[in-house]
Amino acid sequence: MSRDAETDAPAVRELSEATVERIAAGEVITRPARVVAELVENALDAGADRVDVSVDGDGTERVRVADDGRGMAREDAARAVEPHTTSKIRAADDLREATTMGFRGEALAAIADAGDIELVTSDGSPVGTRVTITDGDKRIEDAGRARGTTVVVTDLFGDRPARRESLASPAREFGRVSELLTAYALARPEVAFSLEHDGRETASTPGTGLRDALVALYGRETGGESTAVTHRSGVDLADRAANLAVEGRLCYPSTTRSTRDHVHVAVNGRPVRDDALRRAVARGYGSLLPSGREPVAVVRIDLPAWAVDPNVHPAKARVAIRGADAVADAVETGVCEALTTADLRRSGEVAMDLDSSLAPVEGTDSEFADATVLGVFRDLYVVCEAGDDLLVVDQHAAHERVNFERLRTALSDEAVPSAALDPAETVTLDPPTAAAVEEHREDLATLGFSVDPFGGTTYRVTAVPAPLGRVADAAALCGVAADLRDSGGRGGTDALREALLADLACHPSLKAGDALDRETAGRLVERLGECDQPYACPHGRPTVLSVEASTLADGFERHGSR
Secondary structure, three states: OOHHHHHHHOOEEOOHHHHHOOOOOOOOOHHHHHHHHHHHHHHHHOOOOOEEEEOOOOOOOEEEEEEOOOOOOOOHHHHHOOOOOEEEOOOOHHHHOOOOOOOOOOOHHHHHHHHHEEEEEEOOOOEEEEEEOOOOOEEEEEEEEOEEEEEEEOOOOOOOHHHHHHHOHHEEEEEEEEHHHHHHHHHOOOOOEEEOOEEEEEEEOOOOOOOHHHHHHHHHHHOOOOOEEEEEEEEEOOEEEEEEEEEEEEEEEOEEEEEEHHEEEEEEEEEEHHHHHHHHHHHHHHHOOOOOEEEEEEEEEEOOOHHHEEEOOOOOOEEEEOHHHHHHHHHHHHHHHHOOOOOOOOOOOOOOOOOHHOOOOOOOOOOOOOOOOEEOOOOOEEEEEOOEEEEEHHHHHHHHHHHHHHHHHHOOOOOEEEEEEEEEEEEOOOHHHHHHHOOHHHHHOOOEEEEEEEEOOOOEEEEEHHHOOOOOOOOOHHHHHHHHHOOOOOOHHHHHHHHHHHHHOOOOOOOOOOOOOHHHHHHHHHHHHOOOOOOEEEOOOOOEEEHHHHHHHHOOOOOOOO
């Protein structure tokens, strides 16, 4: 076949039956977020520099995805909505080397089967094409459009009431869309993305690189405080040599989250949920992370196509990697090297507030009333004698427990008092966290936050919690909102209140290196003994270690009375 003849052939063709059988059984559109995922992947495969997504309600009403990619000629557009058609592979063997985001060729047909669809596309020709499928009837007509493709899906699951009823709340379904678009925007930061919900823009990235995408989605305080990771190495992937590249941005360890959901991993441009690779990123941070906290990071891994099988998960959220352990080791090494050379210095004042927090509590007996302070070791541990035991008290954990219980007792069942911010401050959240704020605005008010939308995912904070005069800063909203996102609101306001008070108790508490005289150390130990739960800080770390006299005797081989 001549080159010209090959060029004139339709780009979209029907696959052979043998190839169809090799492909996992069709796309299943389970919720609106899956519609968005398939359409976004098609846009990226079409070489789009910009992808705009709009969702009404929970997504069953209307989803619109527009791109400026290559578009399609009329013949290809008409064929693309038919089952088992694709422009991305030709035969079963192509699956081994596929580099596109998708290849099943089922997306548009599956979407049309679940709802009504309108596709408007142009490959740059003077006249574009509109293909509509309503109740299974296909119609093709002329349309005006610049190069690219727009797909509008309406009445999703209209004839499947059980499927509609199985969906979560509109806010949660949109939250899934937000999570999805965030993942794609960070995996492909050279592409500009925007997301609208009910006519309001909730996210937008400029398409000018990963740092700018991270700042746009997480805010300048988080995304701006980050360092680049660039690591290249040769690795052995199941007895076959390969070149591996690890690139991304690592937010400083001063910014953490309670879950690993904010460790974004992409393999060959595809966002994936790979627990092993996420753990490798966290291991690369090492001891820089506080116990129980996880980083905010974006890591993009490039491997040869033969080393990655994306056809192991119906939604392509996971991939199989040859030599996965070697890849994880390379990721950990790259992250560790990047953080080793980064300037991670933090500045800020430490509020001691010892006088109020260590004042005695009337009518309360201290469990450590008989403890005698012997000294303070390394401005971190208070060493005490208590009967036949030697007690070692972590001064930060102890002070945190004291502050937490005093806050909790003072507030009891009341709403958390607020303090107005004048002037008001703005906080930028990532899109999924912003969706959680919208869903739980009343819970945030009960916790002392007054929050108003300020455009996109930026919020204007006009009041913050101020229990016992301890005024939180506006950034505290980020932590509480992230907890809301991660928990989905489970546990209600009481659980959020506990988490908030624990965070507020932490900031004014003693830190490692804060010097205590013996009298103040004694008051700290006594107040700790008055707490309901003196043996752990509100985040679960131990406050006291006990060493029995017999342990010392055994160590020094002092047996009996000798």
